Amino acid sequence: TQLLEQSPQFLSIQEGENLTVYCNSSSVFSSLQWYRQEPGEGPVLLVTVVTGGEVKKLKRLTFQFGDARKDSSLHITAAQPGDTGLYLCAGEGMAGNMLTFGGGTRLMVKP
Amino acid sequence: EAGVAQSPRYKIIEKRQSVAFWCNPISGHATLYWYQQILGQGPKLLIQFQNNGVVDDSQLPKDRFSAERLKGVDSTLKIQPAKLEDSAVYLCASSPRGRFDTEAFFGQGTRLTVV
DSSP: OOOOEEEOSEEEEETTOOEEEEEEOSSOOSEEEEEEEOTTSOOEEEEEEOSTTOEEEETTEEEEEOTTSSEEEEEESSOOGGGOEEEEEEEEOTTSOOEEEOOOEEEEEEO | OOOOEEEOSEEEEOTTOOEEEEEEOOTTOOEEEEEEEOTTSOOEEEEEEETTEEEEOTTSOTTTEEEEOGGGSOEEEEESSOOGGGOEEEEEEEESOSSSSOOOEEOOOEEEEEO
16 A cells, blocks of 8 residues: 655644645655645645656645655645645556545644 | 535444445546545545446455445445444545546545444
8 A cells, every 4th residue: 555644734824924735655656646625525636746856836836746756745835814724645556546645734824 | 517426415323334325426437436534634545446347445344345336337335334433524536537647526525423
C-alpha cells in the first residue's frame, strides 16, 4: 500500500497570511492530485501534476510536484476565509490503477 | 452534466444489522471507486471497478463488506453485519478512464452511524 503523509494536520491562520501544506511519500506516483473538501460534500479536484518538478498556479494557489515524483506542496498566498476547508492530496500509482489519499490538512482562515 | 449520485445521504443502524448504499456514476465513466472516510481522516479506498470488473479490493473487509457493479453502471456497497467502527462517510467516485492523469468526481457521500 502506498502511503501519503500530509502536514500539518491542522492549520489556523488569519486572513492575509501565507501558508504551505506538504504531501510526502516514499513511493513514486505517476501523477498527484490536490482536492478540497467542504463539510457534507465530496472532495473536488483543484489540480493534477504529472511531471517531476512541475509547478502549477491556480489564482492564489501554487502547486509543486517534487523532482522524484514522491512529494508535493500546496502554497496559498494571502489566504481568505473562503479557503477554509480540508485539503487532500492523492497519488495515482505507477500502474495507474489506484488513487491513494493522504490524511488531509484541515485549514481554517479567520477574518 | 449530472454528477455522481449517492443514496441515502444518511443512515443510522444498530450494530450487527445490514445496510446497503447505492451509487450512480457520471454517464460514460468507466471507473468507479468506493471510499470510506472516517471523521478527521482522508478517504480510504475500499474497492475500484473498471466497467463491471474489480481492479482492486485489497482494502475491502471481505468478511462483512461486499460490492457489485452490474452492467458496468450503478454500484451497490453492502455491509453485513455492521460494527461500530464502520461509522464513517462512504464516498462514491467515478472517472472517465482508469490510467494516469485522471480526475475523480465524487458524490456527496452517505454518512453511516452505527449505534
